[in-house]
Amino acid sequence: VPIKYPKEQMHRIRYTKLTENQIATKLAVTASGPTCASGCSDVLAGKSLRIVTDNGPALSYTFRSRNKLSLAADRGHPAQCGYGALPLGQSVLFSHMLPGTQKGYTVVVDLGTRLATVFEVWFSGYTDNREVQRQIFHGYVEATGQEPPPKRHVITNRLEGKGFHWRQDTGIETLEFYPSVLYSNFVELTRLGGELSFCGPSDYIRLDDDLYVYSRVECEFSGTMTLYVLDLKSVRQVGVRLGFDENDALEYYLFTGTGEVLGQIARFESFDDTGEKIVLGNRPPMTRKGERPVYRPLLTSPAMSPAEVEAAVARSTVAFNPRNPMAGNRLPNSDYLVGKELTLRYDDRGPVLQYKFDELRKLQWRREGETSWREETYEAWEPAPGVIFFGHLLGGAAHHDGVAIAVDFDNALTSCVQGWLGTPYMANEASRKTWFGVVEAQGLTPPKYRRHQFTDELVGRALTWNYSPGLTSMHLYTTPHSFSWIIFLGNGSGGLEWSGPAQYVKLRDDLYLFNWLEEACNGTLGTLVINMRTMHDCGIGYHCGKEGLSMSSIGAQARNAGYFDIRKFYGPKQA
């Protein structure tokens, strides 16, 4: 069976804004409980459990069979529900919805310690009704004649930095990375062909040293929740998936899975920080039930119409504004190009650009065959000896193009990332094309066959980037065609995270030209030269928003944050 690549990747799917009534109708079938490819367990059949939670409900369960239970919440009238349960070690995960409502519970009970964690889940709790909401309660199973246990399951940073390959009993395979205490990263190898990685707000709970609960909600996408217990030692999982797919079909099933540990990237909290508290900084406290930090890029940067883009560009077009928090640690401008004249000739009918570099920040350019020169502001850096990276806007271009160009004068090679405004999805989103070619200049004889080329050498690596005091992110190079960025919290934990399509080009050993697109986000095209020897980058951001069009410099210092062994999962495979 050939790999079924989706017509659109997740960030491009226009998920239906389901109404509350539509969701209620679709949830009717959950009255019989979740399905399970491996069959549900009867481990709870015939048992009764009263689960008392801290600051939450008391849930009195009677499990009448392997798939029927009754629940009296807070000693109310019992509800009859279908459910499913799966054991893992001494823990059991069971899940059910409450018939006639849009609410349900997924509960993890440790039968040894009597500790329990309850996920109350519900639909129609956010603007996008299909997005699963959750509130977590910790508690215990009441036992006659016994004191409540003093401890509780706790949120944790013990999973932070870990990565897994999971294969479910459904046949679904994913790569999942936990570089944050708030978010996680997943690559859908089966559902989406493993081209891009995506991110979702996540929970991490420690049951004991081996068993953990992980959950994520695909916010800003389908809104589906994936929740599982994982055993670090056996690398097995049992879990539940709840939500509506891209065709609005209900997914409510339990799954088992086996996994492979892919590695461990670095964590940056102090050694004594166990992550039992998430350290959010200078932001309003979260008071609404189920509230969590969620990055919603299109709320921050709404899509613009073509007319709005043209108006914004006309209002303001700025090249290299020096006040830029992304460039607090930028390299010094290089004068390497000043006084030089050269032609950059790109293959495959790519652009042929002629240059005269007049001053440190002023150049003239024209396309081959044109007679008149255009003047632009540029900035250039020398990220490695003999390699110059520079960029500028292409004045007069119909789509307000800009270029970010790496020139290797030692090898007479060049790569150009050409960006322009507009995609079939958003007018203010950048498109890009990467061109490979040669340098023609006095004293240089360019090669006939050798070129820079795309590479996967960075895939799996993680690097931190410190742009300015207090502004540090981590790049996780997740697939050959995408990457994720994670913003650190004040205590060094990973925080909010997002991802986008990316390209990786090898310039030299340990020197890469990297670009990414913030698609379905604010539309930025970022292009960097990453030097893995100096652990510094230099880069150019190309962006159009309501404030106008800008090209800006980027510069940060890096730290090596580790590696996931994942390249083997990518590339065309035999079906």
Next chain:
Amino acid sequence: MKPRSVSTRRAFFCSAGAALSGPLALAAATPRQQARAGSLEDENAIRAVQLAYASRLNERAYTEVLDLFAEDAQVLLSGVTFAGTTGIRRLYLGHFAQRGIAGPHPVHVLLIPYAPQLDIIRVAADRQSATGRFHYLVDAEAPLPAGPPLVEMARQQGGTMRWREHGACENSYVRVGEAWKITRLEYRATPADGLG
């Protein structure tokens, strides 16, 4: 009235002997010596006010900071003037205490005395007003400015910009009853080599 320069920190130490033995010698002191002793007393009181300002600000005791200002005082910070009781309450209880997330000013500062030998206090001859300049090494924390997505994400999870700078408080004081109060406080960042 032009303030009369009566002290630097060095002058204070030079005069300390006279000040300490003051109670014994005061009865026999000349009017000039008595004025000098009074000025030293004022300088110590003003220095204590400034110490209290820094320590209360550092400890985020913003209500107590307000007690150090005269009623019609003003504070100049980042080019913005906060005038009178209302303005100063807005700065310390509104902005600092609420960790204002919209303003351009730091949401927290830590004032570390720096180069105290360069601090200057000038008490007017009538001992009713004074000026002072106090130098600090300042650890500041401020909201991130609007910016690209990475900055926006940092803002959403409460990220702030943190930096260290040299700065000086240029203050005016007035005697209110037995106490000294700040009538004007202006903070200016200074280059490290530009102290003075």
